[in-house]
Amino acid sequence: xxxxxxxxxxxxxxxxxxxxxxxxxxxxxxxxxxxxxxxxxxxxxxxxxxxxxxxxxxxxxxxxxxxxxxxxxxxxxxxxxxxxxxxxxxxxxxxxxxxxxxxxxxxxxxxxxxxxxxxxxxxxxxxxxxxxxxxxxxxxxxxxxxxxxxxxxxxxxxxxxxxxxxxxxxxxxxxxxxxxxxxxxxxxxxxxxxxxxxxxxxxxxxxxxxxxxxxxxxxxxxxxxxxxxxxxxxxxxxxxxxxxxxxxxxxxxxxxxxxxxxxxxxxxxxxxxxxxxxxxxxxxxxxxxxxxxxxxxxxxxxxxxxxxxxxxxxxxxxxxxxxxxxxxxxxxxxxxxxxxxxxxxxxxxxxxxxxxxxxxxxxxxxxxxxxxxxxxxxxxxxxxxxxxxxxxxxxxxxxxxxxxxxxxxxxxxxxxxxxxxxxxxxxxxxxxxxxxxxxxxxxxxxxxxxxxxxxxxxxxxxxxxxxxxxxxxxxxxxxxxxxxxxxxxxxxxxxx
Numbered sequence: 001x002x003x004x005x006x007x008x009x010x011x012x013x014x015x016x017x018x019x020x021x022x023x024x025x026x027x028x029x030x031x032x033x034x035x036x037x038x039x040x041x042x043x044x045x046x047x048x049x050x051x052x053x054x055x056x057x058x059x060x061x062x063x064x065x066x067x068x069x070x071x072x073x074x075x076x077x078x079x080x081x082x083x084x085x086x087x088x089x090x091x092x093x094x095x096x097x098x099x100x101x102x103x104x105x106x107x108x109x110x111x112x113x114x115x116x117x118x119x120x121x122x123x124x125x126x127x128x129x130x131x132x133x134x135x136x137x138x139x140x141x142x143x144x145x146x147x148x149x150x151x152x153x154x155x156x157x158x159x160x161x162x163x164x165x166x167x168x169x170x171x172x173x174x175x176x177x178x179x180x181x182x183x184x185x186x187x188x189x190x191x192x193x194x195x196x197x198x199x200x201x202x203x204x205x206x207x208x209x210x211x212x213x214x215x216x217x218x219x220x221x222x223x224x225x226x227x228x229x230x231x232x233x234x235x236x237x238x239x240x241x242x243x244x245x246x247x248x249x250x251x252x253x254x255x256x257x258x259x260x261x262x263x264x265x266x267x268x269x270x271x272x273x274x275x276x277x278x279x280x281x282x283x284x285x286x287x288x289x290x291x292x293x294x295x296x297x298x299x300x301x302x303x304x305x306x307x308x309x310x311x312x313x314x315x316x317x318x319x320x321x322x323x324x325x326x327x328x329x330x331x332x333x334x335x336x337x338x339x340x341x342x343x344x345x346x347x348x349x350x351x352x353x354x355x356x357x358x359x360x361x362x363x364x365x366x367x368x369x370x371x372x373x374x375x376x377x378x379x380x381x382x383x384x385x386x387x388x389x390x391x392x393x394x395x396x397x398x399x400x401x402x403x404x405x406x407x408x409x410x411x412x413x414x415x416x417x418x419x420x421x422x423x424x425x426x427x428x429x430x431x432x433x434x435x436x437x438x439x440x441x442x443x444x445x446x447x448x449x450x451x452x453x454x455x456x457x458x459x460x461x462x463x464x465x466x467x468x469x470x471x472x473x474x475x476x477x478x479x480x481x482x483x484x485x486x487x488x489x490x491x492x493x494x495x496x
Contacts, residue, residue: 001027004041005079006052006064008033012103015049016080019106020113024124042071049113054081054088054100062095068094074123076116080109126127141166146220146241152234153180166243169211182212201225210241219245240248250410274311281308310324312321329467331490332368334398334420337360338362341374352391357383360399366420366487372463379456380424380483382388397423400489411470418489419469425482433477441471 001024007013013031020027032038035058041047050068054061061079079092089100098116101109127205141206142436146163150156159174167174167183174182183190190208198204205223212218220241229235277351285305293296301471338357344354350354377396384394442458464471468488474483 001021001030001049002045003027003049003051004038004045004047004049004055005029005031006033006038006050006061007031008053012053012080016109019109023110033197038064039067039071047072047075048118049075050078051074051078053086054079054092062092065092065095073411074120074260076113076115076120078109078112094360103392107270112441113411133283134149144242146239146243148179148239148241149172150179150239152237154237156182157236163241166212166218166241167210172183184208185211194222198224198226198237207244208241218243219248245494276306278311282312282416329367331365332370332373332488333365333423334363337370337373338377338396338398341377344374345378348378349381349385349394353385353388354391354393356391356395358391358397360397362398362487363398363420364418364491366467367490368467368487372466376463376485377422377424379460384424384426384428384481387426392427392480395425397425399423401484401486404484408470413465414468414470414486415488418491419486420489422487423482424485425480430477430479431473431481432477436473436475440471 003020005013005016007016008154017029017031020029030041030047032041033056033427050072052061052064052068056064056351061081061084063078068075076098077096078098079089080103083104084100084180092100098119099112101112137309143160146166147158147160148156149158156174156177156179159169164170164174168466169177169182180191194204194206194208203223205221207478208220208222210218210220210222221244222242223240225238225240226234227236227238234282237238277353282305285301285308286303289298290302290304292301338359342355342357349355381394381396399421400418402418403414403416403417408416440461461471464485464487469486471486472484473481474484
């Protein structure tokens with residue numbers, strides 16, 4: 001044990017050294033009597049204990065205490081004085097001194113030293129434990145799961161950084177709050193059922209719908225674990241929530257694409273058979289019109305022919321949907337194509353619809369059939385017009401975008417790379433969430449029977465698929481709908 005003793009009285013120093021060596025014969029005691037020697041000793045060596053008189057010729061004990069706390073923080077510091085007084089002793093303890101011992105009672109010094117080292121050991125153990133807890137907490141903050149601990153009353157006692165990021169509540173805001181009020185719907189029966197099972201079985205796992213601070217829905221894979229106290233009784237609950245919202249959205253898109261592909265194959269087969277059935281009817285109508293002379297008979301044949309032609313047009317749409325709309329492809333400038341379409345769209349949409357077209361500069365060309373490209377744009381704009389019966393605004397914006405593998409994963413046959421994105425946005429009534437997954441299904445429509453066949457969007461999707469692109473819809477009820485079209489961009493390699 002290395003001891004630094006600040007004492008200007010040689011007799012007092014000898015007495016204290018005798019007391020210490022009787023208990024610890026191997027201890028090293030270095031005595032100093034001036035401020036300069038004291039500071040030099042603190043700078044030069046590490047001491048396990050500092051003993052100091054309170055009153056000194058050139059400086060005071062409180063200054064010595066401050067110097068020791070700066071140079072060797074955490075080391076025990078004991079005042080040895082005959083004049084310190086109770087009031088000044090209390091002040092010294094408040095400033096960080098470990099203890100004080102009166103010089104006329106040196107026997108108490110040994111107990112004070114032992115107690116000081118015990119306290120120092122306790123502080124060191126506490127410091128190590130707190131450092132370990134901070135280290136573990138920092139590791140938990142790096143976890144990809146939202147981690148939360150509550151009491152049995154669901155009051156939050158731990159809230160990691162991922163939980164704060166996922167739900168929008170900071171750790172300070174979440175601590176002490178009711179978890180159910182923070183992220184779960186108050187009337188969610190599934191939450192109550194999961195909690196009852198947790199308390200009975202000790203754990204629960206499953207998918208739950210949670211909510212963000214701003215009101216958005218977050219789908220999570222949730223794992224709950226009951227944490228028991230040393231006596232075996234339930235004490236707290238550990239929640240691990242993994243955000244699977246994006247994964248479920250991609251899975252839904254993939255299933256939708258697979259479903260539509262199956263429907264397309266079925267529709268293609270049916271359309272071929274119907275085409276074979278209608279061809280003789282149309283041919284027979286032409287022959288009958290040559291042979292018949294009576295007006296009423298010709299009118300009847302004309303009606304039959306018109307119905308057959310309408311059926312044939314419907315079949316062509318079916319085949320376009322099923323085959324991905326085959327056609328002759330050529331290099332197409334999207335900006336030029338939109339300029340050519342603008343006049344036609346103005347006349348088609350009517351005066352109550354405001355049309356805005358914005359094209360980003362320097363757009364690369366695409367490989368497309370111009371007729372089918374125009375069909376896609378007209379279909380989407382007409383649908384947007386029908387969603388705004390009282391008038392509104394349609395905005396078409398084009399830009400270049402690079403899609404990675406994550407963005408194209410849900411669309412089979414679509415490769416990562418540069419794309420030209422065309423966004424067609426309206427200010428209409430919007431599409432309810434429960435039907436937005438079905439809008440590309442053949443024959444699905446929300447219009448009256450005489451207003452549409454339900455093949456418009458499915459044909460658009462077929463055309464996009466035939467161009468190795470895809471279409472995505474986003475909508476908010478009461479605000480409007482945006483369709484995003486993605487055509488592969490033609491980017492030529494630089495010439496050496």
